[in-house]
Amino acid sequence: MKLGLRKVVFPVAGLGTRFLPATKVVPKELLPIVDRPLIQWAVDEAVAAGADTLIFVINRNKRAIADHFDVAYELEDTLVRREKHELLQVARSVLPAGVETVYVVQQQALGLGHAVLCARSVVGDDDFGVILPDDFIFDRNTPALAQMVQVQARVGGCVVAVEPVEPQLTSRYGIIDGKATEEQLIRVSSIVEKPKPEEAPSNLGVVGRYILPARVFELLAETTPGAGGEIQLTDAIAALIAEQPVHGYRFNGRRFDCGNKLGFVEATVAMALEDPDTAASLRQSLPGLLSAS
């Protein structure tokens, strides 16, 4: 039996309105950070954490995500005939052998909690991971979800990624309260979705990585619309606290909120500075770009 986290859910059925008009036709998750779409970075992170079943919660405008992970026969055939072996390898590397993709449809964008609930019948009784691809996290050593798998193997229960957020921005996040049990670990005593700064219990915001027990599906099924009229994952996690340990984990690595333009551009520059094809030239051109603006 394979140990670790086998199933990871990618809720990608949101509307992506903050990137219009780019996202009118192209799913936000296919916008590239350098040469890899956001969803590809997320899938690579899930696979690095041990996942072999990737569950995408999509809607009718997100079908191109399935195309991205499908075999592109025509392209591959052309690359074979032209003997472009390296490019062929790149085209084929979107999904490692033995990794399965499953697509489920969220018919109405009723919220993140509802999107996760849509994956219930595929996940079954196992613990599972959730990655929000627009929360892009980069760590040179161990990707964030793999770090969380190691933590969860020790402490059990539910583990959510957290990081300090600007006090005035608490109303964009689920905010936790709790007690530090280790340098990077907080035992969560309460969690609240999108509190006003004056009502936030701390400055630790939940970002898009979760390891959840299957029990959360039962709690989600009972969850009524919360903040913003949406079915919130945070509310189901709040109910879980009474039943089993819930920990906030302060991950190693840099997070970029690629759901907004600034975070997306910052991630692009940061990754271009990591990419051997672009790093040296970009370092040279950046000062000129800055002084020209």
Ligand code: UTP
């Ligand atoms: P966001 O709040 O970033 O919303 O959703 P969005 O629709 O993607 O983008 P904007 O705000 O309109 O620009 C957080 C995550 O939850 C998913 C989104 O796809 C994203 O990964 N989500 C949200 C769903 O899958 N279904 C929903 O009903 C809501």
